[in-house]
């Protein structure tokens with residue numbers, strides 16, 4: 001089998017396909033980075049930061065080691081810590097709240113909108129009121145997430161955040177490329193954080209992340225914090241920080257992939273549209289994108305009946321179609337957060353979503369024939385497992 005045939009035989013694995021398309025440019029960029037011997041914070045990192053800041057439409061971008069650190073660096077820069085409440089959706093990846101607890105602050109979990117899966121502004125308002133009434137914690141920040149690639153409800157959340165003096169840290173780990181009312185994901189808050197984990201809309205060949213902001217002073221603090229809190233020179237430390245630099249090699253990969261990104265984002269829109277047309281009225285719930293928003297389609301996530309989800313996924317696996325559940329357990333019910341008092345039934349929409357969601361194969365190189373296979377497998381699985 002040639003390498004192209006091997007890739008064609010794996011229709012739902014996109015990363016090899018993407019590599020083959022970009023191979024000449026990637027080879028050149030990787031060899032140049034390796035040959036330069038500037039492996040840490042080489043010139044590619046600064047070039048990437050400038051290109052990313054321009055793409056997102058903000059003044060400053062600080063590249064770092066991963067998306068979790070990008071969130072952490074923002075909380076460090078704001079000195080968020082003990083006695084403070086940080087509001088997070090309950091239905092998201094663990095990192096969103098992990099960084100809050102690592103800083104010694106308290107994550108307060110908020111319910112999500114059943115259509116967008118993103119933080120529900122009404123629930124946010126209610127939780128802020130609850131914290132204020134209890135008087136034990138000071139409301140400090142909110143971390144809305146662009147789940148599955150769809151930007152969160154920025155205007156509604158910003159209104160609430162302004163009213164209560166909260167800073168917004170946008171978790172755009174999945175949202176890079178998404179648009180809200182003409183503004184790019186990553187720019188929808190005082191600080192935005194993204195991830196370049198390989199499976200993200202813009203992924204590198206390992207771990208990577210970035211922080212976005214229009215606040216130049218804050219960006220300087222974040223730049224210092226990503227390298228052990230360095231000051232005027234390399235061995236002067238003016239604050240506690242992390243070792244969270246983006247490798248030069250990863251920056252070189254990302255510069256090539258960023259060039260291809262707009263076309264890939266368009267291709268994702270086409271794939272999503274084909275799913276939408278093929279599944280209309282046939283699955284209990286397909287994703288909906290509110291007016292004025294563009295999803296980066298990090299995932300294409302449908303709902304299926306909770307009690308039949310495992311059987312549906314098993315049937316599809318038998319037909320050669322992989323599916324995934326992002327995320328089967330809400331954050332307020334995670335064992336590590338038990339001391340915060342979360343209990344089942346508390347955040348009904350987040351819990352319902354966790355029990356019903358299922359993500360279908362989604363990537364820019366998913367061709368119509370392979371997509372037809374996914375749709376046929378899903379419909380067959382729904383029939384066999386019962387609707």
Ligand SMILES: Cc1ncc(COP(=O)(O)O)c(C=O)c1O
Pocket residue numbers: 066067068069092093095096145171173174194195196197207208209
């Ligand atoms: C919503 C969300 N936040 C944060 C992260 C953390 O990113 P990373 O894996 O690069 O640390 C992820 C990645 O999985 C994510 O999906």
